[in-house]
Amino acid sequence: MTNPVPQGRPRKPPLALEEAQARLIALAPRVAIEHIASAECLGHYLAGPLLAERTQPATALSAMDGYALRQADMPGPWEVVGESAAGHPFTGTVGPGEAVRISTGAALPAGADMVLLQEDTARHGDQVAFTGTPPDPLGRHIRPSGMDFATSHPLLESGTRLGPAQIALAIAAGHSHLPVHRPLTVAVIDSGDELAAPGHPLLPHQIPASNGPMLAAMASSLPVKVTRIGPVPDRLDALASALDTAREADIVVTSGGASVGDHDLVRPALEAIGASLDFWRVGIKPGKPILVGRRPREHQSQVILGLPGNPASAFVTAHLFLLPLLRATLGAAHPLPRPLMVPLGEAMPAGGSRTEFLRGQWDGRKVMLDPLQDSGALSPIARANCLVRREARAPMQPEASEVPIYLLDCGGFA
Secondary structure, eight states: OOOOOOSOOOOOOOBOHHHHHHHHHHTOOOOOEEEEEGGGOTTOBBSSOEEOSSOBSSSOEESSSEEEEOGGGTTOOEEEEEEEBTTBOOOSBOOTTEEEEEOTTOBOOBTOOEEEEGGGEEEETTEEEEOSOOOSSTTTTEEOTTSSBOTTOEEEOTTOBOOHHHHHHHHHTTOSEEEEEOOEEEEEEEEOTTEEOTTSOOOTTOEEOOHHHHHHHHHTTSSEEEEEEEEEOSOHHHHHHHHHHTTTSSEEEEESOOSSSTTOOHHHHHHHTTOEEEEEOBSEESOTTOEEEEEOOSSSOEEEEEEOSSHHHHHHHIIIIIHHHHHHHTTOSSOSOOOEEEEBSSOBOOOOSSEEEEEEEEOSSOEEEOSOOOTTOSHHHHHOSEEEEEOTTOOOBOTTOEEEEEEOOSSOOO
16 A cells, blocks of 8 residues: 655755755765776775885886997997897996997987987997987987986876776876775665566566666666665555665666655655655756765765656666766765866757756767657666756757867766
């Protein structure tokens, strides 16, 4: 039996998007810092600034194949007295009239202060002669010691997301392990009598429960361990039980039941488990009925994020709220999505009373709006690679006007 939501509650105006995001991020749980192998840190955020523990390169290296020699001996000729290869340096000293055959990445021998390119020379036995144009400056084919970084040099700021390049830099700088926040635990709850688990036979009044897998996939783009619960029927006791099952998770995300209808039960379910409502309703479209609650626990409160049930609404609010909350909890320096200004490939109609996020396709030069913007439609989400922001009551924007877009990279490397 359905438990109706009590009617007659006073309505506050919806929060502005930026205020709601700031309030949510302020609730981000604090999780422990651990040191894990640098090579296993993909997608994590640094939990402290990274300083170099060594100098790179540790000694001057050749940037080209050729001959290491003294500038004072130009224009030669020279006697070749040895070879310096990467990992196998020449151990002697280059004297007057001498040259050492050198490979790219090899250590510059003592006494040498320039590299003559191989293509600018002619060699006969142990004699090499200059045949080209002198480099300007003469020492420009040398990578000096510390060119990339020196010991104690700051490399990455706290809160930097660790992608392939950042991991390589950390390892090259002498860090075998890095400080990061432990992976989060997130519970995703689908709710709605109309939902059937994927793969189950469908009755005419049912639809596959797709929001749960979608939200779980979005969360999994970050260092997050996701547990899925549901689909949960539209009963207060069933939803409260599902929330109780998720009591150990750092963050709980529900989909559906966050509005004000008789079957929208997230708010009373929060009350049933002893949680408090922090805020409800944000002035955006789609996604107005989003809510945020907290459940008190011994060490710190659990954050409960209630997203709408329409798939486009759940998708948009997950990008604007769920992913920023996860990033903030994991220590991101910049958890919120950052806009990119791009020109419209067509005119954009005037906006309504709320800030809107329209599904669009950006081709690298201009953005086109998807013709289908219904919050219940999944196909525009699958076609889109960005969200186009249209401010409340914005006038019609002509073609070529610049508008802010948010690229739909779930994890992002903010």
